[in-house]
Amino acid sequence: MRLELRRLSAFLNADEQSFAELLAKKTQKEAKAEQAVFSEELRKAQQRLETVGNLYEKLYEDNAIGKVTDEWFDHMSMKYQTERLELKERISSLEAKLKKLQTTEKNNDFFIKAVRRFMEMDTLTAPLLKELISRIDVSEVQGKGKNRIQHIAVHYRFVGYLEMEQDYFEKNIKQDTRQGVAVEYVPQAARE
Secondary structure, eight states, X not given: OHHHHHHHHHHHHXXXXXXXXHHHHHHHHHHHHHHHHHHHHHHHHHHHHHHHHHHHHHHHHHHHTTSSOHHHHHHHHHHHHHHHHHHHHXXXXXXXXXXXXXXXXXXXXXXXXXXXXXXXXXXXXXXXHHHHEEEEEXXXXXXXXXXXXXXXXXXXXXXXXXXXXXXXXXXXXXXXXXXXXXXXXXXXXXXX
């Protein structure tokens, strides 16, 4: 974990502009894709809400002139009311998601500030880790003995998994974690 954060720090320290551009490009790409999906769902939900309203009005008129029985009117009326409530909740949820996507630029700033705080600290603390990381995916160990490989993908808060160019950090970093056990950090292995 510390090695991954050092890599981020080195990248930020070496070229803050490129780091910010990487974050912006990644979050904007994902945000645009999500925004398109949410916008389409919102459009469909709003369209269906209008259709349900029109169907309810037609049903009411048909009941008033005797085309539809009161029993059928009650049944369909409940169905339409339930669907309208569900659609209103869905629309509200989608609008909130779209609004949240619009805050991605602020999130990038928060992330950069958290990485800067890491650079200033001597020890890694739980609050900082919680601020920086949303989840860590750990795959099963492959191979045996000294050739064991285990892929770990760190997903950061606000930005997800970051794939950085090799230029911003030195060769693979090796660190002895305890007697007889060495860990080699290979940033590019995540691509496999």
